[in-house]
Amino acid sequence: MEIKQTALAGTLESSDIQIMLSKGADGIKINLDSDVKKQFGTQITAVITEVLQKFEIENANVKAVDKGALDCVIKARTIAAAQRALGTTDKPAWEVL
Amino acid sequence: MKNNVNRELPDDVMTQLNLKPFQTTEIGHPTIQRAAPKLVATTGSDKLKDSLAEIVQATVKDGMTISFHHHFRNGDFVFNMVMRLIIDQGIKNLTLAPSSLTGIMNDLVIEAIEAGTVTNITSSGMRGKLGEFVSAGHLANPVIFRSHGGRARAIEEGAIKIDVAFLGVPNADRLGNANGMNGDAVFGSLGYALMDAQYANKVVLLTDNIVPYPNTPASIKQTQVDYVVKVDQVGDPDKIGSGATRFTTDPKELKIAKTVNEVITKSPYFKEDFSFQTGSGGAALAVTRYLRQAMLDHNIKASFALGGITKPTTDLLKEGLVRKIMDVQDFDRGAAESMHTNANQQEIDASWYADPYNKGAMVDQLDVVILSALEIDTKFNVNVMSGSDGVIRGAIGGHQDAATAKMTIISAPLVRGRLATVVPDVTTVVTPGDSIDVLVTEVGIAINPKRQDLIAALENVPGIPVFTIEELQQKAAAIVGNAQPIEYTDKTVALIEYRDGTIIDAIKQVKD
Numbered sequence: 001m002e003i004k005q006t007a008l009a010g011t012l013e014s015s016d017i018q019i020m021l022s023k024g025a026d027g028i029k030i031n032l033d034s035d036v037k038k039q040f041g042t043q044i045t046a047v048i049t050e051v052l053q054k055f056e057i058e059n060a061n062v063k064a065v066d067k068g069a070l071d072c073v074i075k076a077r078t079i080a081a082a083q084r085a086l087g088t089t090d091k092p093a094w095e096v097l
Numbered sequence: 098m099k100n101n102v103n104r105e106l107p108d109d110v111m112t113q114l115n116l117k118p119f120q121t122t123e124i125g126h127p128t129i130q131r132a133a134p135k136l137v138a139t140t141g142s143d144k145l146k147d148s149l150a151e152i153v154q155a156t157v158k159d160g161m162t163i164s165f166h167h168h169f170r171n172g173d174f175v176f177n178m179v180m181r182l183i184i185d186q187g188i189k190n191l192t193l194a195p196s197s198l199t200g201i202m203n204d205l206v207i208e209a210i211e212a213g214t215v216t217n218i219t220s221s222g223m224r225g226k227l228g229e230f231v232s233a234g235h236l237a238n239p240v241i242f243r244s245h246g247g248r249a250r251a252i253e254e255g256a257i258k259i260d261v262a263f264l265g266v267p268n269a270d271r272l273g274n275a276n277g278m279n280g281d282a283v284f285g286s287l288g289y290a291l292m293d294a295q296y297a298n299k300v301v302l303l304t305d306n307i308v309p310y311p312n313t314p315a316s317i318k319q320t321q322v323d324y325v326v327k328v329d330q331v332g333d334p335d336k337i338g339s340g341a342t343r344f345t346t347d348p349k350e351l352k353i354a355k356t357v358n359e360v361i362t363k364s365p366y367f368k369e370d371f372s373f374q375t376g377s378g379g380a381a382l383a384v385t386r387y388l389r390q391a392m393l394d395h396n397i398k399a400s401f402a403l404g405g406i407t408k409p410t411t412d413l414l415k416e417g418l419v420r421k422i423m424d425v426q427d428f429d430r431g432a433a434e435s436m437h438t439n440a441n442q443q444e445i446d447a448s449w450y451a452d453p454y455n456k457g458a459m460v461d462q463l464d465v466v467i468l469s470a471l472e473i474d475t476k477f478n479v480n481v482m483s484g485s486d487g488v489i490r491g492a493i494g495g496h497q498d499a500a501t502a503k504m505t506i507i508s509a510p511l512v513r514g515r516l517a518t519v520v521p522d523v524t525t526v527v528t529p530g531d532s533i534d535v536l537v538t539e540v541g542i543a544i545n546p547k548r549q550d551l552i553a554a555l556e557n558v559p560g561i562p563v564f565t566i567e568e569l570q571q572k573a574a575a576i577v578g579n580a581q582p583i584e585y586t587d588k589t590v591a592l593i594e595y596r597d598g599t600i601i602d603a604i605k606q607v608k609d
Contacts, residue, residue, distance in 0.1 A: 015515075036485070036516065038583055039486065039515075039580035040577075041581075042581060043578055068514025068515040
């Protein structure tokens with residue numbers, strides 16, 4: 001699926017993550033900013049990538065600002081950002097959830 | 098070599114500094130030779146000075162050990178004033194030996210390290226920029242972290258030999274009689290600074306408030322003081338204490354505090370004349386409030402409260418629920434003022450408070466203590482010094498010392514954000530698991546298996562689930578996932594002393 005517009009989900013509150021999705025040309029590129037990057041960076045990028053793949057998004061630039069979010073939060077924010085970027089918020093992708 | 102909490106210690110550093118690995122929490126009865134200061138006799142008629150620069154120049158020489166206290170906390174002006182002059186005068190190779198380092202000192206400590214002015218540090222702790230700077234390997238020699246009791250011991254034994262102590266006080270007379278209770282920048286107890294005043298070769302008092310001679314009560318005495326320097330301002334009163342102590346509304350902290358209170362009141366120690374120490378965190382303050390109600394309900398009074406004191410504790414004194422406060426430090430203005438007005442709030446020095454090598458410290462008489470933790474592991478070892486990222490960001494304080502209480506309770510949330518508090522192995526061991534009896538989290542408690550008596554007393558308290566510490570660790574891991582291990586270089590950036598001077602852990606430089 002093609003990203004139609006840049007979209008944002010999440011806040012900068014602690015235990016949240018803010019995901020910004022924009023058009024990309026060269027696969028899924030994730031720029032992660034996190035205080036726990038050393039311990040959980042790989043896991044965070046894996047969760048984001050997995051969700052985007054379920055939406056069949058092949059090219060995207062992701063800016064993720066993590067404030068110690070758990071995996072379930074990362075997943076929820078990525079889904080919201082993906083649907084906004086794809087312009088499909090009127091049809092929630094239940095199968096991805 | 099490995100020590101008795103299974104930590105690998107750097108052989109080269111251990112040999113070079115002639116240090117011994119940690120073995121046991123038992124202190125025994127060693128024979129101790131104390132050190133004494135070397136002084137220049139005077140009648141004291143010419144101590145009062147205007148120029149701090151001249152006094153620094155006259156007293157501080159290359160290679161010396163200098164000290165400060167941290168009673169002004171983040172309102173401290175004295176440290177930066179003195180360190181600025183020392184750096185500018187081009188003095189080199191100093192050992193910095195303050196009772197602790199607070200955030201307001203960070204910039205100048207870093208500058209002093211970069212200038213070669215400071216090459217060794219011993220402290221209770223360090224935070225923020227300075228912790229990151231040291232963890233990145235910028236100080237040539239490892240920092241030695243000591244507890245408040247451990248510092249008192251090291252000073253008495255001569256392991257820390259202070260050449261010049263620069264001690265800020267909110268009042269002093271022209272001969273150096275001073276206390277922490279009167280003036281603009283009051284902080285109450287001078288507990289940590291009393292060690293420096295007694296054992297340093299030269300004692301320089303800095304004050305913004307010269308009072309008529311003789312000044313009483315004199316916590317620091319004229320017999321100990323070489324110079325009294327008048328400065329504009331020693332500290333910012335608004336930043337010394339936390340002001341009015343706020344009662345937490347965080348439901349997680351309240352749940353933990355309530356559970357801590359249940360553990361105390363259901364334990365065999367909750368009886369007439371018991372004694373306790375609480376810290377200054379949100380949960381600890383809430384515990385004091387719950388404990389007050391329990392004491393009223395059961396008509397039980399405490400013989401003493403110990404350690405760092407807050408207003409909720411001095412309120413108990415006023416109410417007659419606590420007979421004495423043994424006060425080494427005051428965390429807020431209310432507690433500092435109470436010391437002034439209540440004769441039952443006794444100022445004690447760090448040795449009296451917590452030193453293992455004296456003829457009986459207050460902590461040895463303590464029944465119950467509530468302490469915090471950055472991490473606690475399945476062996477009950479506690480870390481209050483380094484973050485899960487390996488970076489120095491804490492202080493031992495009285496943690497190791499107070500943990501010798503008959504019942505030591507660690508109050509901590511299971512996880513903080515994405516970081517587990519209960520872990521398989523702590524990043525840095527500060528207080529050995531042998532001293533820890535009960536862990537209280539928001540989901541339930543874990544009791545050290547070596548305390549079968551406490552397990553029997555606490556296993557059937559309604560509303561308080563008892564888990565093994567392994568079960569709590571697994572619950573935490575199920576929430577946050579498994580962290581990747583931090584990578585370190587071979588360089589040792591800090592050593593953690595146990596209160597008896599043996600080495601309980603080493604901190605390595607974090608790989609970038």
